[in-house]
Amino acid sequence: MPSSRTTPRRVLIVEDEPEIADLIALHLGDIGCATEIARDGLTGLHRAQRQRYDLIVLDLRLPGLDGLEVCRRLQGAEDYTPILMVTARGEELDRILGLEVGADDYLTKPFSVRELVARAAAIFRRVETLRGLRDEPSGETLEIGRLSVDPNQRRVAVGGREVSLTVKEFDLLVRLVSNPGRVYTRSQLLDLVWGTHHAGSEHTVNSHINRLRSKIEPDPANPQYVETVWGVGYRCHPSPAAVETSP
Numbered sequence: 001m002p003s004s005r006t007t008p009r010r011v012l013i014v015e016d017e018p019e020i021a022d023l024i025a026l027h028l029g030d031i032g033c034a035t036e037i038a039r040d041g042l043t044g045l046h047r048a049q050r051q052r053y054d055l056i057v058l059d060l061r062l063p064g065l066d067g068l069e070v071c072r073r074l075q076g077a078e079d080y081t082p083i084l085m086v087t088a089r090g091e092e093l094d095r096i097l098g099l100e101v102g103a104d105d106y107l108t109k110p111f112s113v114r115e116l117v118a119r120a121a122a123i124f125r126r127v128e129t130l131r132g133l134r135d136e137p138s139g140e141t142l143e144i145g146r147l148s149v150d151p152n153q154r155r156v157a158v159g160g161r162e163v164s165l166t167v168k169e170f171d172l173l174v175r176l177v178s179n180p181g182r183v184y185t186r187s188q189l190l191d192l193v194w195g196t197h198h199a200g201s202e203h204t205v206n207s208h209i210n211r212l213r214s215k216i217e218p219d220p221a222n223p224q225y226v227e228t229v230w231g232v233g234y235r236c237h238p239s240p241a242a243v244e245t246s247p
């Protein structure tokens with residue numbers, strides 16, 4: 001797919017296996033990325049701290065500093081850089097941990113080149129959409145099922161009954177309800193609601209979502225409005241009425 005960008009996207013590949021690193025570099029090069037390779041975690045971390053990248057492809061098992069530690073140390077950096085974590089087959093726990101520490105997506109070895117390119121392209125799209133979404137929501141009253149959200153007056157009602165939300169709970173809700181069906185990762189929500197300089201962790205998002213649900217959901221254990229997308233994040237159900245009427 002030809003790119004309309006004038007500068008190539010810069011990708012840092014942190015991978016200690018030369019053949020895999022070269023393979024990743026080759027195929028990301030094919031879609032117009034400028035790639036750099038770091039062979040160990042510490043080198044990767046230092047480069048990521050000094051330069052801007054559009055994506056970091058980060059191997060989990062690395063000599064010295066491992067991928068999780070690199071991920072953790074990059075969290076809270078001033079510039080948000082998406083991370084595609086590469087894990088070996090069977091590292092299920094690590095895979096989930098990787099998402100908890102802020103990886104945007106993961107790929108399991110052995111992976112196909114098509115899969116790698118598709119994941120990277122999806123991350124670029126998400127990040128670019130996210131940048132576009134920094135513009136404030138439209139300000140119109142948003143109605144989803146029995147939920148009504150007025151961004152101007154910062155009022156929320158469920159079935160006509162007004163609900164009192166904290167500032168962050170409200171901002172989270174507006175963000176989700178403005179784009180029904182769209183899945184947001186916890187890091188995206190942190191970025192959009194708390195700002196890029198936030199000190200919070202993804203658990204901050206989880207706990208706010210739980211409190212928000214306890215206030216707006218008829219049954220918080222079976223949320224109709226704010227759904228968990230397992231392993232990814234949250235979304236506003238695009239048609240909660242359908243859920244309400246289902247047996």
Ligand code: CA
Pocket residue numbers: 015016017059060061062
């Ligand atoms: Ca490795």
